[in-house]
Amino acid sequence: MLYRAAFLLCLSLTGWSARAQSVLDPALLERVRQLAETAARATAPPETRVAVEIGALDARLRLAPCRQVQPYLPTGMSAWGRSRIGLRCTDGVARWNVTLPVRVSVFGRVVVAATPLPAGVNLSQEHLAMADIDIAAEPGAVFTDASALLGRTLGRPLAAADAVRAPALKSRQWFAAGETVQVRAAGSGFAIVAEAQALGPGLEGQDVKVRFESGRVASGRAVGERRVELLL
Incomplete structure (x- = not known):
């Protein structure tokens, strides 16, 4: 009995349920990065650059040791901006499933406001400029051709260097x-x-x-x- 109690105590002290961060070895983090980047590129415009910033698991999690962790994109989760990548244990002491926060940036050259623009302005060439920005930072389609916006009316104000996005335009x-x-x-x-x-x-x-x-x-x-x- 004393031996059994000592054995169980030893397991608890050495981390039978490992801290969450211990499962994030460099090889797994690289697989997460590749998965997030591939998902983002599937819908990204040509000639854009994708960057993935990987966050941390909840430090309070205690995960059983796992020999094989499979990263995946959860159903309905956005591939752009602030999102999450799923991690599930497929071969271990116990099966578990958690999500890891990621931030996916998609940098591209798009049409932006050249100066602060009020709502109601009819867009002309002098109102518009081109800039490289993170188009995934906010929702809404962006434009790569300024001529497509000429004569359109803004439905809300824009600050200088803000991307001109479809939701900011009044419907024709x-x-x-x-x-x-x-x-x-x-x-x-x-x-x-x-x-x-x-x-x-x-x-x-x-x-x-x-x-x-x-x-x-x-x-x-x-x-x-x-x-x-x-x-x-």
């Missing part, structure tokens, strides 16, 4: 209610084009109802000047 109205629009209906292996009357304003990227000459009403997406796309 492609047509008004009552206007005749061209509807492109597409399905598996076919596409047809017909005219219809818009039953509401066509706001960029939003659904709108249209009425065909036959009287049939359908809902499609406003995609351009007097153009609606209907997916069947």
